[in-house]
Amino acid sequence: MPDAVGLELIAKEINAAHEGAVRETGHEYGSATLVIAAGKNLEVLRWLEETPGQEYTFCSSVHGADYLPAEPRFAVHYELLNRDRVERIHVKALLGDPSAGTDDRWGEGPLPTLRSSVGIFPTAEFQEREIYDFFGIVFDGHPDLRRITMPEDYVGWPQRRDFPIGGEPVIFTNTERERAGWYE
Amino acid sequence: MLRGDLEGEALEEHVKERIITTTLDTALNWARANAVFPATFGLACCAIEMMSMVASRYDIARFGSEAFRASPRQADLLVLSGRVSIKMAPVVRRIYDQMLEPKWVISMGACSSSGGMFSNYAVVQGADKFMPVDVHVPGCPPRPEAVLYGFNKLQRQIVGDPDLGWRQRYNAAGTEEWARMETGVPTPEALAAARRVVAREEKVEQEAGE
Structure with a gap:
């Protein structure tokens, strides 16, 4: 992974190319993290992939995360890898919840939206489907955004x-008093 | 014994000693119980125990049930070996529906019996929510001996009291394949016949109770 100075240089160069794309950097727990604006995710990923000297050409994983009650609530994590230097960089896009404040426990309200990175990293296709499946984050421009692990009518x-x-x-001996009447 | 060894009265006596009489149902159930064909069907880690049950150390062949059939059409026992996710439940149900009657189900282990440790959104909390189950074997996973014991219980059910099957427990008389072969729904004649059988059995039970 790039060292702390290298990470700051990367952040600075990305911000010079795309105004306001990188919001924060983090360099802890053995990973270099760029916290980016969700609307600029493709620009940042493309920059990291194409810029000579960076060339993080392999997307090793894409994750979703829910940080409730933090705000913004959702995040999509991209783990990029340069296979020549064996260097990893972590890109984290924070997303607000458009149906925040409503009682939307079944997730039927408007969904958070992010542009799909399948055009840059084809390997992200199934992983974005999985994030959509479990977190309800919509990836704009994904070729086939369906549920992947849960049943399609879930x-x-x-x-x-x-x-x-x-x-x-389930009744256990320590909960049988709380659930009085279960034996009737 | 060779022809001519016994003559007259002694021969008659010999033949009498070697004949047993029984009813067709008893003989049929005895044959069924000792040649159960399980379906080759594993759901999760319990399936590993189910496989070792077939191998030489535990050897379900001692009970005449070593022939696991790869087609549900040839099987009459379904062992639910593992957790049934809600995505898998329709598949399990379809396999069960494809099996020919009479058919039995062993729910092996905590997961398929009650959801087990997977008390969550993805796993059916007990397979008997969507299909009839004859024997529940507890354990996580049950040892092969436990499954064999459950299997013996099932054999005893088949031999001794075949009518304790799921159709009676679930009040599903008249849904047999032969009864709805033509139209997919039970014919009035089939339903009436099934009700007569149920009424007769209830009467027998009542008399036994008195």
Whole structure:
């Protein structure tokens, strides 16, 4: 990974090319992180991929995350890799929740939207589908945005923190008094 | 024994000693219980235990059930070996529906019996929510001996009291394949026949209770 100075240089150069794209940098827990504006994700990824001397040409993973109750709530993480130098860089796009403040536990309201990176990294296709499946983050321009792990008629975005956890209450010896009447 | 060894009265006695009489149903159920064909169907880690149950150390062949069939059309026992996710449930149900009657189901392990440790959005909380189950074997995973014990229980059910099957427990008389072969729904005659069978059995039970 780039060292702390190198990361600041990268952030500065990206900001020179795309005004306001990088908001923060972080260099801890063994990873160099660029926190970027969600609207500029493609510019940043393309810059990191194409700029001579950077060439992070391999997208090793894309993640979704839900930081409720933080604001902005959602994030999409891109983990990029330069395979010649074996250097990784972490790009984190923060996304607000357009249906914040409403009682939207089944996720039927408007969904957060981000531009799809499939045009730059074809390997992101399934990973973006998975993020859509679990977090309800829509990727604009994705060629085939369907659910990938849950059934296609499933309702809701199960990895969101406010999603009902499901299952059934189970009686244990330490909960039998709270659930009085279960033995009737 | 060779021809001519016994003559007259002694021969008659010999034959009498070697004949048993029984009803066709009893003989049929005895044959069924000792030649159950399970479906080759694994869902999760319990399937590993199910496989070792077939291998030489535990050897389900001792109970005449070593022939796992790869087609549900040739199987009459479905072992639900693992958690059933809500995406898998329609598939399991379709496999079950494709099996020919009579058919039995063993729910193997905590997950398929109750959801087990997966009390969450993705796993069906007990496979008997969407299909009939005859035997639940507890454990996580159950040892092969436990599954064999459950299998023996199922054999005892098949031999001793075949009518304790799921059709009676779920009040599903008349939904047999032969009863709805023509139109997909039970014919009035089939329903009436099934009701007669149920009424007769209930009467027998009542008399036994008295």
